[in-house]
Amino acid sequence: MDSFIQEIRDSLGDNDDFFFQQEKIGRASVILMGFISLIDLTRTKEALHANMDNWKPDRDDASSMMEAIGEVREMDLSEAITMFMDGKLIVFFESERILVLAEAYPSLLNRAVESPTNENVLQGAISSFIEDIDTNIGMVRKQIVSRHVKVRSFLAGSLCHKKLSLVYDESHADSKLVAKVIKQIESSSDKEINNLQNLTKALGLSAWSSVPKFNTTELPEEVAGALIKGRVILFIDRMPFGLILPNLIWDMFSLENDRNYPLPLMIVIRLLRVVGVLTTLIAPGLYVALVAVNPEVLRIELALTIAQSREGVPYPAIVEMIFMLIILELIIEASTRLPKSIGPTITMVGGIILGQAVVTAKLVSNLLIIILAATTISNSTVVGFQNSLAIRLFKYVIVIMSAMYGVLGLLAGLVLICAYLSSLSTFGISYLNISMNKGESGNG
Amino acid sequence: MDKSLHVVLMYGLTQLGFIFFFYSGDIISSTTEGHWLAIVIGLVLNLVMVWLYMKGLGYFPKQDIISIYSAVGKWAAVLFLLPLVFFLFITNIITIRAFSEVITLVFLANTPLWAIMALIITLSGYIALNGVESIFRTGVLLAILFLPVILFTICISFQNVDFRYFFPVMDEKFSFLARPPYWHSFAAFAGSFLFLGFIQPYVAYRPKYVLMTVAALVPFYFIAVYVPLFTFGQATASTFKFPFIVLMSTIHINWLMFDRITMFLLLCLVTFTMLFISMVLWKLSQVLHRCLPKVKPSYFVIAIAAANFIGCLFITNWDEIQSLVMWNTMLRFFVMVGIPCSIWLLGIRAKRMIKDEGA
Structure with missing residues (x-):
C-alpha cells in the first residue's frame, strides 16, 4: 500500500495545491490527501474530529471507525485521481494500510443564486441558474415538485471530465425521445464537451444549422414549463443555463412567464x-x-x-x-x-x-x-x-x-x-x- | 399520425395558383355565355376523379401508385407511369415558363427571363431536395404567411362588379366543349390531385377532408371566372390573357400605401406555384428512383430541375407555350381520367382477390 501512496505522490505531488497531511483521529494515525483548492481543509478536519468525539462504537475496532469516516474502498490510481479531482478527501490509515473515501467540505467556488443576466423577467420568479449543476437541478426540483421528474447523470470526456445531467418528466416526455438522447450521450461519452458546439456534435446533430438545436434558458420557470410540455432538459456543469431539447419554432415567440x-x-x-x-x-x-x-x-x-x-x-x-x-x-x-x-x-x-x-x-x-x-x-x-x-x-x-x-x-x-x-x-x-x-x- | 391538414393545405394551395392564373382566362375565352355550366362540368369531372382516385387508393393502404402498378406487371407500370412522367415533366416546363413570363410582364420588365426561371427552379429544387415531409411543412408555413393576403385581395376584387353581366345564363349548344381553351382549363385540376397517390407511404390523411377541400375550392373557381366578367363584361374580358390579374390592377384602395395590389396576389400565387413545382419534381424523382434504385432520389431532383430549366430556355415566346399546352392536352386527359379509373379498378380487383383467397 505504501507503493500506492508513492504512486499518488508521483503523479499528483508536483501540484502545489495537493496536500498530504499526517493526522491523528482518535487513536489511529492517518494521512489525509486531497486538493486544498477544492476542499475547505480546516472545516473538514473539525468535522472529522467532531465526528470521532461523538462516535459511540458498538465494537471498538479500527474497521468500524473507518466506516464512520467514509466509504472503505479498494481503488486503483486513476480512480483515486478522479475522486481527488471531484473534490473528495481520501484518508489513509497507516497501521491498517486501508484507504477510506470521505466526503469533504467543499471550498465555496460558486456564486449565490441571483437574478438572470441575459433574460428579463416581468412578474415571475427571478432566480436564475448558476454554474453548479447540482444547484441547478435542485432549483428545478423546487420549481416542479413531482415524483415523475427523473434525473440521469453522465460523465463525458476522456481527458477532461464534464458532468452532464438529463432531466425529464416521465409522465409527459416521449419515452422514445428520452431513450434516443440517453443512447446518444452514452455512445459519445468519450468526447470532450466544453461548449455547445461540442455538445451538438456529441448528440450527433448537425453543427452547420444556423438555428440553434437547443433552447437555452436561465430560468427554472421556463425549464419547468418545458418539462411539462414533454421536452428533455440537459444541464452541463459550469454552464449557468438549462438546454431545452428540442428547440421548436414557437419558443421564439412564447415564454412560460407569458401565462402569468x-x-x-x-x-x-x-x-x-x-x-x-x-x-x-x-x-x-x-x-x-x-x-x-x-x-x-x-x-x-x-x-x-x-x-x-x-x-x-x-x-x-x-x-x-x-x-x-x-x-x-x-x-x-x-x-x-x-x-x-x-x-x-x-x-x-x-x-x-x-x-x-x-x-x-x-x-x-x-x-x-x-x-x-x-x-x-x-x-x-x-x-x-x-x-x-x-x-x-x-x-x-x-x-x-x-x-x-x-x-x-x-x-x-x-x-x-x-x-x-x-x-x-x-x-x-x-x-x-x-x-x-x-x-x-x-x-x- | 394524421396529417390531413398538411395534405389539404398542399392540395388547396397548388390549386389556387392555377385557378387565378390560367383557369379564368381559359374559361372566359372558351364560351361567350353560361360560363357556370362550363365550370360545373369541369368541377364535377374533377370531383368524380378525385373520389375514384381516393377510393382506389383506399384499397392499397400504405402503398404509392408506383408500387401498385408495378405489382400488376411491368406493362401496367410502363403504360401508366410513362405518360405520367412525360405529363409531369411538360407541366413543370409550362408552369415555370408561363409564370416567369407573367412576372416579367407585370413587374420585372428589365430582368432577363432566364434569371427568373433560374430563381423559381432553384427554390423549388431546394424545397424538393428536403423531402416530401419538408414540402408539406413548407406548405403550411407559406399558407400561414400568404393565405391571408390572398383572401384579402380576393375580398377587395369585388370593388367594381356589376352583377347584370351574369346574363345570358345558358349556353344551350354546349359549344365550349369543342373549344381548345376549354380543354386547357383542365390543367387547373389535372396536376394537383395526383400527389395524393404518391404520399401514402409517408403521410397519413383522411379522404373525407380532401373531398371537403375540393368542395371548399368551388367558390374560388367561380370567383376567378365571374369577377372579371362582372367587372369588364364578356367582350372585354375575353381579350385578356390573364383576366384576373388585369382585374386586380384596376382595384384602387385609398388607405393602402401600395398602388398595385396585383403584385401581392401574383407573388403569393407564385410562391404557391413554387410549392407545386417542387411537388412535381419530387414525384418525378420518386418514379425515376424506382426505375434506377441505385441512384439517390436527390440526384434525380437536381437532374430533372436542370432538364426543366434547359427545356424552358428553348421556349422563345408565348405561342410556343400555347402549342406545348396543346400537345399536353392528350396526356392531360389520359392522366386525369386514366390513372384514377385504373387505380380504382385495380383496387376492386385486389379486393376481390383477397376475398377469394379468404373463401
Whole structure:
C-alpha cells in the first residue's frame, strides 16, 4: 500500500495545491490527501474530529471507525485521481494500510443564486441558474415538485471530465425521445464537451444549422414549463443555463412567464413578437426592393417622397442598406464586448452617427434610418438571444435577394427561409412542431 | 399520425395558383355565355376523379401508385407511369415558363427571363431536395404567411362588379366543349390531385377532408371566372390573357400605401406555384428512383430541375407555350381520367382477390 501512496505522490505531488497531511483521529494515525483548492481543509478536519468525539462504537475496532469516516474502498490510481479531482478527501490509515473515501467540505467556488443576466423577467420568479449543476437541478426540483421528474447523470470526456445531467418528466416526455438522447450521450461519452458546439456534435446533430438545436434558458420557470410540455432538459456543469431539447419554432415567440398575464393579453403579446420577427425579416428587404427595383408598386406620392429623401445619395439602395446594417451590427457587437462602464459611450457615438450625421452628410436617406431603427427594435422582441441571432442572419438573405429580384426576391427569400426551417429536425422532431405532447413527435 | 391538414393545405394551395392564373382566362375565352355550366362540368369531372382516385387508393393502404402498378406487371407500370412522367415533366416546363413570363410582364420588365426561371427552379429544387415531409411543412408555413393576403385581395376584387353581366345564363349548344381553351382549363385540376397517390407511404390523411377541400375550392373557381366578367363584361374580358390579374390592377384602395395590389396576389400565387413545382419534381424523382434504385432520389431532383430549366430556355415566346399546352392536352386527359379509373379498378380487383383467397 505504501507503493500506492508513492504512486499518488508521483503523479499528483508536483501540484502545489495537493496536500498530504499526517493526522491523528482518535487513536489511529492517518494521512489525509486531497486538493486544498477544492476542499475547505480546516472545516473538514473539525468535522472529522467532531465526528470521532461523538462516535459511540458498538465494537471498538479500527474497521468500524473507518466506516464512520467514509466509504472503505479498494481503488486503483486513476480512480483515486478522479475522486481527488471531484473534490473528495481520501484518508489513509497507516497501521491498517486501508484507504477510506470521505466526503469533504467543499471550498465555496460558486456564486449565490441571483437574478438572470441575459433574460428579463416581468412578474415571475427571478432566480436564475448558476454554474453548479447540482444547484441547478435542485432549483428545478423546487420549481416542479413531482415524483415523475427523473434525473440521469453522465460523465463525458476522456481527458477532461464534464458532468452532464438529463432531466425529464416521465409522465409527459416521449419515452422514445428520452431513450434516443440517453443512447446518444452514452455512445459519445468519450468526447470532450466544453461548449455547445461540442455538445451538438456529441448528440450527433448537425453543427452547420444556423438555428440553434437547443433552447437555452436561465430560468427554472421556463425549464419547468418545458418539462411539462414533454421536452428533455440537459444541464452541463459550469454552464449557468438549462438546454431545452428540442428547440421548436414557437419558443421564439412564447415564454412560460407569458401565462402569468390574462389570456387575451398573452395572445396579443405573442402576436407582437411574431410581427417583430416578420418586420425584422421583411423591412430591410422591402426598402431595397421598392427603392431599387419596383418603385411603381408604391403610391406615386410615397414614391416621390422616398425619391426626394434619397436625393444626393450616391450609391444604390443595396449598398446603402448593407453599409448601415453592418455598422449597426458592429454597434451591437461592440456594446456586448465592452465593460459596462464604457458601454454607454458606444451607444452615444452610435446614436450620433446613425441619428443625424450620416443623413446630413447625404450618405444615406432619412427613410433608411427609420427602417433600420424599426428592424433593430423589432429584432429584439424575439425570445432568447440565440434565436435573435438566427433572425439577424436571415434578414441578409432577404436583402440580397430583394436587390436582385425586387418584391419577387423578397417573397422568394421568405420561401427559402420557410423551406430551410421546415427541413430542420432534431431527433426526428421537426423544428416546426407546435406542440410536443406524448406521441406527437411525428407531427410537423 | 394524421396529417390531413398538411395534405389539404398542399392540395388547396397548388390549386389556387392555377385557378387565378390560367383557369379564368381559359374559361372566359372558351364560351361567350353560361360560363357556370362550363365550370360545373369541369368541377364535377374533377370531383368524380378525385373520389375514384381516393377510393382506389383506399384499397392499397400504405402503398404509392408506383408500387401498385408495378405489382400488376411491368406493362401496367410502363403504360401508366410513362405518360405520367412525360405529363409531369411538360407541366413543370409550362408552369415555370408561363409564370416567369407573367412576372416579367407585370413587374420585372428589365430582368432577363432566364434569371427568373433560374430563381423559381432553384427554390423549388431546394424545397424538393428536403423531402416530401419538408414540402408539406413548407406548405403550411407559406399558407400561414400568404393565405391571408390572398383572401384579402380576393375580398377587395369585388370593388367594381356589376352583377347584370351574369346574363345570358345558358349556353344551350354546349359549344365550349369543342373549344381548345376549354380543354386547357383542365390543367387547373389535372396536376394537383395526383400527389395524393404518391404520399401514402409517408403521410397519413383522411379522404373525407380532401373531398371537403375540393368542395371548399368551388367558390374560388367561380370567383376567378365571374369577377372579371362582372367587372369588364364578356367582350372585354375575353381579350385578356390573364383576366384576373388585369382585374386586380384596376382595384384602387385609398388607405393602402401600395398602388398595385396585383403584385401581392401574383407573388403569393407564385410562391404557391413554387410549392407545386417542387411537388412535381419530387414525384418525378420518386418514379425515376424506382426505375434506377441505385441512384439517390436527390440526384434525380437536381437532374430533372436542370432538364426543366434547359427545356424552358428553348421556349422563345408565348405561342410556343400555347402549342406545348396543346400537345399536353392528350396526356392531360389520359392522366386525369386514366390513372384514377385504373387505380380504382385495380383496387376492386385486389379486393376481390383477397376475398377469394379468404373463401
